[in-house]
Amino acid sequence: MSYETLLVETRGAVTLVTVNRPQALNALNSQVLADLIAAFAAYDADPAQRCLVLTGSEKAFAAGADIKEMQAKGFAQMFGENFFAGFERVTATRKPWIAAVSGYALGGGCELAMMADFIIAADTAKFGQPEIKLGVAPGMGGSQRLTRAVGKAKAMDMCLTGRMMDAAEAERASLVSRIVPAADLVAEALKAAEAIAGMPPLAAIANKEMVNTAFETGLATGILFERRLFHGLCATADKAEGMAAFVEKRPGNWTGK
Numbered sequence: 001m002s003y004e005t006l007l008v009e010t011r012g013a014v015t016l017v018t019v020n021r022p023q024a025l026n027a028l029n030s031q032v033l034a035d036l037i038a039a040f041a042a043y044d045a046d047p048a049q050r051c052l053v054l055t056g057s058e059k060a061f062a063a064g065a066d067i068k069e070m071q072a073k074g075f076a077q078m079f080g081e082n083f084f085a086g087f088e089r090v091t092a093t094r095k096p097w098i099a100a101v102s103g104y105a106l107g108g109g110c111e112l113a114m115m116a117d118f119i120i121a122a123d124t125a126k127f128g129q130p131e132i133k134l135g136v137a138p139g140m141g142g143s144q145r146l147t148r149a150v151g152k153a154k155a156m157d158m159c160l161t162g163r164m165m166d167a168a169e170a171e172r173a174s175l176v177s178r179i180v181p182a183a184d185l186v187a188e189a190l191k192a193a194e195a196i197a198g199m200p201p202l203a204a205i206a207n208k209e210m211v212n213t214a215f216e217t218g219l220a221t222g223i224l225f226e227r228r229l230f231h232g233l234c235a236t237a238d239k240a241e242g243m244a245a246f247v248e249k250r251p252g253n254w255t256g257k
C-alpha cells in the first residue's frame, strides 16, 4: 500500500514509517493523520510485523500540527470535527512502536513522539510545545504526556515559555530513552526494534500494557494488574518455550501462542 505523506517499508518483522512532507517540515495535516491511522492499523493487523519505527527527516520529525490548516478553523468547527481526536487511533496501537526523532519535534510533533512506547533521539533533536506563541496550547496530549514524562516544573517551563529542549536535556529529563548520533538514528532505532521483534509477541504486548497502566491507575491496582497479566502469560506456549529454552541453554522459538 502507498501513502501520500508517508514512506512505509518492512524490514523483516519491523515496519519503518517515515513522515514525508518536507515542504512543510512534516507538519501534521489531516492527510498525514489519515495516513498514520491507516499505516498503524495495517501494522497492528499484520502478525508478521512485531515492531514499528516512526521517523521523520533529518531536519524535522514533525514541526507541529499544520498551522495553515488550523488557521481558518474556529471553535464550532474544531469541536464539531473533534479535531485531533483521530490520534487516539494511533495511540490505540497494541503492538510496540518507537519514535526515532531527529531535528524539530515541536507541538504536535513532540506530542506524536510522546505517543510512542519510547523515543530514541538524534543528538540534533529539539523538543518543544510552542503552541502558546500561536495563542493556543497543546491539543494532542502534550500537557498531559509531557507532564507525566518530565514532571510539572519542566512541563510548565516548556508550555509557558514555548522554548525548545535539546536532546541532552530531554534525556536528563527522561523524555527520551537514549541519544544516538544523528547519522545512526534510523539504524539504531531499527536495531532496538529488531530486538523487540525477536521477543515473544504476547509478552511484548503484555509488557506494554503494564507500563502504560502505571500512568492510568494507582500503585496497588497497577501492581495487581501486573501480577494478573503475569499469571495470564503463564498460560501461553511461549512461556513454556521460554523457560524450557533457558534451562536447555538454547534460544527460544516463539509461536505467539
Ligand code: CAA
Pocket: 023, 024, 025, 027, 028, 063, 064, 065, 066, 067, 068, 104, 106, 107, 108, 109, 111, 130, 131, 134, 137, 138, 139, 140, 142
Ligand atoms: N504548520 C504548517 N507549516 C509549517 C509548520 C507548521 N507547524 N512548520 C513549518 N511549516 C512550513 C513553513 O511555513 C515553511 O513553509 P513555506 O516555505 O511555504 O513558507 C516551511 O515549513 C519551512 O519552515 P520555515 O521556513 O519556518 O523553516 P525554518 O528552518 O526557518 O524554521 C521552525 C523551522 C523553527 C520549526 C519553524 O518552521 C516553526 O517555528 N514552525 C512552527 C512550529 C510550531 O509552532 N509548532 C506548533 C504548531 S501548533 C500545534 O502543533 C498544535 C497542537 O498542539 C497539536
